[in-house]
Amino acid sequence: MRILVVEDDVNLNRQLSDALKESGYVVDQAFDGEEGHYLGETEPYDAVILDIGLPQMDGITVVEKWREAGKGMPVLMLTARDRWSDKVSGIDAGADDYVAKPFHVEEVLARVRALIRRAAGHSSSEIICGPVRLDTKASKASVDGIQLKLTSHEFRLLSYLMHHMGQVVSRTELVEHMYDQDFDRDSNTIEVFVGRLRKKIGVDLIETVRGLGYRMQAPNDAH
């Protein structure tokens, strides 16, 4: 899962980004409205954390522009004080949620989790696919009840696949959501990781759809 943090306060930005990375997300940072807007429009993020008060272009304008351009990713707004009118207009402009400063980082993390899982159409913080269980809250996964030991990229791969269960996920889509900005596209890294994941969670769970990508699904189709 790839997240964009747009916040001009350098310290706060780093604090948030670090916490997110710790939870296993890939994070891009922006420090003013224009940079943030540009990134959000060109890169595919699973969620955006957006300060409302920003140099160059304020947060509300940024969201509005994204929504006009058809970008639908979930946006969590950071509002300065208890300016509740800001919150309302932010939400109506297209933001999906807000947190008032000052906030606990834990809370922001919980809200980001909720936004991402809601965007994927899941209602609880645990996603279950056959014997595999993904605990988004703790960033852990298990098979048949026993904990998995996954490397960070393996976890990101599993997480993305499980958030898009039943759907075919292309290689490029995976690359875009597992890595930040620049990454050499032609390589078989994804295949390698899929292979390693399959070895750990069982080979039947990730189906390969030739020419399109991969699909995660509980294996009950004998067909």
Place this chain on the structure above:
Amino acid sequence: MRILVVEDDVNLNRQLSDALKESGYVVDQAFDGEEGHYLGETEPYDAVILDIGLPQMDGITVVEKWREAGKGMPVLMLTARDRWSDKVSGIDAGADDYVAKPFHVEEVLARVRALIRRAAGHSSSEIICGPVRLDTKASKASVDGIQLKLTSHEFRLLSYLMHHMGQVVSRTELVEHMYDQDFDRDSNTIEVFVGRLRKKIGVDLIETVRGLGYRMQAPNDAH
């Protein structure tokens, strides 16, 4: 749009319900956790507003039970002020959003709007033609409920035909949509693929219109 309000404070409950009705929603009211849980499990709501502190059963438990039972409707939680940990656990239990008391009714309305808007984006994209079902989002197709195993070109062909159901689709049109750029015109690949598709989904569904192309249609023509 039908909304459930679960709140034990009679005044607050009425206040919210009135505001919602004013906005054009249909509103049901509940005044304790058990009643709320029962209603939410038996009636189909588009959104629920749920107080966290309730008699009989607290809000977090209510959400958890709903989620376990597979109920996925968006839930907006009302939390007592400053109970930061409550918010986090509420969100992780499966609530989609929360508002801290005391709140402005305007704000609750904005959030309900946002929740419903989000939920609407998850209607599944399926095309059905007789016994054939095509799920474009998952890149899957089935006949009489059983999964089809289609290759990527077969799927593309089926997809195009089903998107133009009832219309005659010419060979060149198909070629142009199944292949990027240039393609050797003198070849009968399309015919080959139509043949293979017919073998998999049943021969009656794709009618050949001599001299023009193919037409997909549910087979009920006594002709």
Place this chain on the structure above:
DNA sequence: CTTCGACCACGAGAATACGCATGAAACTGT
């Protein structure tokens, strides 16, 4: 009603593209 020509279906093999395993090399943080 028959015949003719164009159009289409289908099978089987050849050519290709694709995904996978593997192991070595490069990288990372401790």
Place this chain on the structure above:
DNA sequence: ACAGTTTCATGCGTATTCTCGTGGTCGAAG
């Protein structure tokens, strides 16, 4: 410097796609 992790290159096996040839079907015209 070391152990764990990630990246890259190679070659192989196979599913998929394409080509080709034959025979069948349809429709119009005589």
